Amino acid sequence: MVIGGGIAGISASIDLGNAGYEVVLVEKLPSIGGRMLQLSETFPTLDCAQCTLTPKTVETGQHPRIRLLTYSEVDEVAGQAGDFLVKIRRKASYVDWEKCTGCGLCQQKCPSKNPSEFDRGMGMGKAIYTLSPQAVPNKPVINPSACRFFREKKCRVCEKVCPVGAIDYEQKDSFIQERVGAILTAVGFDLMPQERFGEYGYGEVPDVIDGLAFERLNSASGPTTGEIKRPSDGKIPKEVVFIQCTGSRDPERYMPYCSRVCCMYTAKHARLYKHKVHDGQAYIFYMDIRSAGKGYEEFIQQGMEEEGIVYLRGRVSRLFRDDGKIIVWGVDTLTGRKIEISADLVVLATAMISHRETKDLAKKLGIVSDDYGFLTEAQRKLRPVETNVEGIYIAGCAQGPKDIADAVAHANAAASKVQGLFAKHKND
Amino acid sequence: MDYLYFPGCTLYTKAKNLDQTARKCSSLLGFELKELPNWTCCGATFPLATDNLMALLAPSRILANAREQGTTLTTLCAICFNVIKRTNRLIQEDGEKRDKINNFIEKSYQGDLRVLHYLEILKQDIGFSGLKGKVKKSLAGLKAAPYYGCMLLRPFKEMGFDDKERPTLFEEFLEALGANPVEFPYKIECCGSFQSVGAPDIATECSYKILTSAMKNGAEVVVSTCPMCTFNMDHKQAEIKEKYLGFKEIPVLYFTQLLGIAMGLDYRTLGFEQNFVDPMPLLDEKGLL
Amino acid sequence: MKIELKRQMVHNEFAKKVELISGQNLFACYQCGNCTAGCPVAFAMEVGPHQIIRYTLLGLEEEALKANTFWLCASCLQCTSRCPKGIDIARVMDALRMVVLRKKDRQDRIQISEFSEEFLERVPQIAFISGFRKFLS
Numbered sequence: 001m002v003i004g005g006g007i008a009g010i011s012a013s014i015d016l017g018n019a020g021y022e023v024v025l026v027e028k029l030p031s032i033g034g035r036m037l038q039l040s041e042t043f044p045t046l047d048c049a050q051c052t053l054t055p056k057t058v059e060t061g062q063h064p065r066i067r068l069l070t071y072s073e074v075d076e077v078a079g080q081a082g083d084f085l086v087k088i089r090r091k092a093s094y095v096d097w098e099k100c101t102g103c104g105l106c107q108q109k110c111p112s113k114n115p116s117e118f119d120r121g122m123g124m125g126k127a128i129y130t131l132s133p134q135a136v137p138n139k140p141v142i143n144p145s146a147c148r149f150f151r152e153k154k155c156r157v158c159e160k161v162c163p164v165g166a167i168d169y170e171q172k173d174s175f176i177q178e179r180v181g182a183i184l185t186a187v188g189f190d191l192m193p194q195e196r197f198g199e200y201g202y203g204e205v206p207d208v209i210d211g212l213a214f215e216r217l218n219s220a221s222g223p224t225t226g227e228i229k230r231p232s233d234g235k236i237p238k239e240v241v242f243i244q245c246t247g248s249r250d251p252e253r254y255m256p257y258c259s260r261v262c263c264m265y266t267a268k269h270a271r272l273y274k275h276k277v278h279d280g281q282a283y284i285f286y287m288d289i290r291s292a293g294k295g296y297e298e299f300i301q302q303g304m305e306e307e308g309i310v311y312l313r314g315r316v317s318r319l320f321r322d323d324g325k326i327i328v329w330g331v332d333t334l335t336g337r338k339i340e341i342s343a344d345l346v347v348l349a350t351a352m353i354s355h356r357e358t359k360d361l362a363k364k365l366g367i368v369s370d371d372y373g374f375l376t377e378a379q380r381k382l383r384p385v386e387t388n389v390e391g392i393y394i395a396g397c398a399q400g401p402k403d404i405a406d407a408v409a410h411a412n413a414a415a416s417k418v419q420g421l422f423a424k425h426k427n428d
Numbered sequence: 429m430d431y432l433y434f435p436g437c438t439l440y441t442k443a444k445n446l447d448q449t450a451r452k453c454s455s456l457l458g459f460e461l462k463e464l465p466n467w468t469c470c471g472a473t474f475p476l477a478t479d480n481l482m483a484l485l486a487p488s489r490i491l492a493n494a495r496e497q498g499t500t501l502t503t504l505c506a507i508c509f510n511v512i513k514r515t516n517r518l519i520q521e522d523g524e525k526r527d528k529i530n531n532f533i534e535k536s537y538q539g540d541l542r543v544l545h546y547l548e549i550l551k552q553d554i555g556f557s558g559l560k561g562k563v564k565k566s567l568a569g570l571k572a573a574p575y576y577g578c579m580l581l582r583p584f585k586e587m588g589f590d591d592k593e594r595p596t597l598f599e600e601f602l603e604a605l606g607a608n609p610v611e612f613p614y615k616i617e618c619c620g621s622f623q624s625v626g627a628p629d630i631a632t633e634c635s636y637k638i639l640t641s642a643m644k645n646g647a648e649v650v651v652s653t654c655p656m657c658t659f660n661m662d663h664k665q666a667e668i669k670e671k672y673l674g675f676k677e678i679p680v681l682y683f684t685q686l687l688g689i690a691m692g693l694d695y696r697t698l699g700f701e702q703n704f705v706d707p708m709p710l711l712d713e714k715g716l717l
Numbered sequence: 718m719k720i721e722l723k724r725q726m727v728h729n730e731f732a733k734k735v736e737l738i739s740g741q742n743l744f745a746c747y748q749c750g751n752c753t754a755g756c757p758v759a760f761a762m763e764v765g766p767h768q769i770i771r772y773t774l775l776g777l778e779e780e781a782l783k784a785n786t787f788w789l790c791a792s793c794l795q796c797t798s799r800c801p802k803g804i805d806i807a808r809v810m811d812a813l814r815m816v817v818l819r820k821k822d823r824q825d826r827i828q829i830s831e832f833s834e835e836f837l838e839r840v841p842q843i844a845f846i847s848g849f850r851k852f853l854s
Binding site (some may be wrong): 436437438441442443469471472473475476477478479480483505507578582583584592617618620621622623624625626627629630631633634637655656659663 | 737757758789791810812839842846851
């Protein structure tokens with residue numbers, strides 16, 4: 001069983017499926033793809049994230065040996081390596097996926113609008129939704145807290161327009177049991193919410209957004225069809241401040257660790273911004289630049305040389321709204337001066353954290369998680385994908401912050417460990 | 429309920445208006461401020477040098493004396509509040525220093541006095557809705573900018589007064605009185621404090637920034653809890669006007685002066701003569717006299 | 718402007734004294750500059766608080782003590798409240814003041830004799846008391 005349908009979970013599932021094993025892939029969201037679905041382009045190549053991801057999600061969806069259980073969560077785990085019994089909750093989607101043809105009419109006609117979680121609040125979404133037009137599986141779910149029928153007993157438009165009568169408001173959560181030989185946990189990461197940062201406005205300053213929100217702004221399939229616009233008034237920002245290490249490397253107030261990917265994605269954001277807004281200026285407040293991967297350092301340098309990004313070495317003490325602009329109080333320790341910027345848009349590279357539920361999942365699995373909720377590897381240096389429980393493996397950002405290439409390598413390693421386990425017990 | 433009260437030196441002289449109005453208002457609100465007998469100056473700064481025990485003696489004496497008289501001590505001046513509360517915390521936590529201090533001042537204070545700011549009494553013991561109920565003359569939507577300054581809020585771990593980045597206690601107080609609190613970014617930034625003695629131009633500049641920020645956000649009056657801040661922001665408007673021609677004056681009131689108006693006290697008893705920028709024209713215009 | 722660094726400079730008496738008086742570990746500072754960024758009076762300082770810490774750590778006593786940085790500090794504690802490493806920078810600034818004021822030659826930073834009558838009358842005693850504590854030896 002693979003828990004988590006992000007790039008790590010998908011990579012591992014395909015490896016295992018191709019090796020001849022049956023895979024059950026459990027994903028809590030309605031479709032697979034994870035965080036990569038939210039990205040516009042990936043570093044250092046600036047390849048389109050969807051173009052890289054979609055072949056993989058489609059392959060996973062069509063793979064003869066991979067069974068997708070999306071919109072599902074692990075409820076209980078019992079047993080041991082070779083013989084785990086997992087109870088899975090299949091959440092009520094209020095749509096009969098057997099009947100649904102993925103025509104999308106319900107989404108078109110749904111009158112409800114609410115801030116989209118997927119779009120990190122940058123845009124509105126419908127109460128009945130798929131995460132993207134290329135969702136695998138391409139079946140919608142209804143969010144009862146946003147749906148007019150569930151809240152006020154009105155509407156029912158989706159039911160009316162569905163050509164195959166797939167809407168079922170009476171649907172309930174259901175449970176199934178799966179018996180598997182090994183479990184691979186690849187549940188991914190979350191970002192520290194902006195609401196934590198008092199000195200940055202507690203998430204209430206409209207044009208202060210986080211990294212994932214910027215990805216959505218920059219995405220052609222996003223709420224602004226890829227135009228970099230200020231959320232408050234839709235204007236094109238000309239002075240954009242990026243703040244790295246927001247909540248990372250901050251043992252006194254937030255997380256002590258480095259989130260590893262922010263230096264790279266911030267440079268990417270600044271470069272993509274400049275590609276679209278030629279007369280705009282990007283400033284990046286940083287403490288250090290961590291660009292250790294192949295082509296990464298060159299990518300950073302190119303950003304400075306070609307896009308004219310100004311890197312200011314120092315933190316930002318505070319920012320606040322003033323007359324429609326955001327006043328940023330930072331410092332450039334290289335010149336020793338205080339820096340004040342009147343910004344149009346501020347992008348916070350907030351710390352990578354574990355999902356709130358990861359700790360609970362770890363408990364259910366009987367594996368160790370650390371103080372920050374990340375899953376603990378069996379040995380820090382030499383056993384990066386195993387856990388303290390035989391037969392349970394970890395992959396991707398669930399184990400700690402890493403970029404896509406490392407997550408895939410991690411996932412491939414975990415998949416190979418599963419195969420090793422199965423090969424050893426082939427005759428049992 | 430009665431509270432032991434530490435006025436502090438400045439409230440007896442330059443900030444009499446803060447002291448007097450507070451006392452009058454407490455009676456109206458149902459509690460008495462029982463002035464601590466034989467009190468002495470608190471020292472005005474909490475010693476940041478860890479080996480400076482001498483500077484801790486004055487506030488420790490205040491705490492020890494207060495504890496002999498009761499269990500709760502209140503003060504109005506934000507600086508006194510900061511010094512006394514931080515000293516209290518130190519005595520609670522550092523046994524070695526506690527013994528040395530007690531030995532010297534010949535007391536046996538253990539750190540079990542509760543130290544409250546007057547605004548905390550209003551919030552915790554009376555409640556702002558209770559306060560609202562006692563308002564005789566609502567402040568008619570007066571646009572008041574609550575200036576917290578530094579000493580009420582920092583260090584947060586020791587003061588615990590309110591959220592140090594976005595405090596709201598003062599705004600709740602102003603709303604209860606019927607005023608319109610003005611949100612402005614400089615409400616938690618320093619006024620320059622004692623630099624009015626060491627580097628006066630610095631204090632002038634800090635105050636200027638605070639006042640212009642308040643005015644830019646629509647404030648008609650700035651409300652203070654500290655005689656040091658009031659000196660820098662009210663009295664130093666003379667220096668500000670010299671440096672920044674065209675600077676428009678804005679009255680700075682103590683929170684208890686506003687409280688006094690709301691409680692229906694005669695304006696002549698509110699000590700406006702001690703305010704540098706005359707608040708009367710504004711209050712008259714608002715019908716608050 | 719070149720520094721010829723030796724280990725004795727790093728573990729020097731001056732830095733140790735500052736650490737002792739302030740109770741802070743100067744090695745914890747990773748020079749992020751957050752203190753300087755949020756300091757309300759740093760606009761008038763020759764060098765920011767983070768730089769003074771750097772000078773102290775590297776043993777540049779003369780340069781550290783020559784700067785006006787810690788004299789302008791108003792002990793507002795904004796730096797301390799935002800330091801990601803939990804360093805109490807306000808204490809470090811005060812420690813630097815103490816290092817100077819406790820020197821044998823007892824040089825006061827301010828001269829009371831230079832205050833006018835009018836100044837003494839006008840300024841509230843709270844300012845004088847705290848001022849004297851910070852500026853007189």
